[in-house]
Amino acid sequence: MTVPFVHLRLHSEYSLVDGLVKLKSLVSTTAERGMPALALTDEANLFGLVKFYKAAQGAGLKPIIGSDLWLHNPHDEAHPYKVKD
Numbered sequence: 001m002t003v004p005f006v007h008l009r010l011h012s013e014y015s016l017v018d019g020l021v022k023l024k025s026l027v028s029t030t031a032e033r034g035m036p037a038l039a040l041t042d043e044a045n046l047f048g049l050v051k052f053y054k055a056a057q058g059a060g061l062k063p064i065i066g067s068d069l070w071l072h073n074p075h076d077e078a079h080p081y082k083v084k085d
Contacts, residue, residue, distance in 0.1 A: 026038070
């Protein structure tokens with residue numbers, strides 16, 4: 001039995017700092033390759049959430065929603081904590 005591959009950390013065009021991937025092509029390529037699910041974990045926002053969720057469900061994929069978040073570091077203001085997914 002093979003276990004299907006699923007991306008669990010991916011930044012899209014809505015990740016303002018480092019995203020490049022367009023949601024429409026991401027979802028269609030993922031479905032074409034037979035992956036059962038896909039996660040979207042944009043940097044510090046959920047701007048593409050509704051578009052991603054609808055597109056993933058429409059393509060028969062299970063949408064997994066997350067975000068990379070920055071938290072205030074009271075010990076070092078210049079270096080906040082990064083919380084992933």
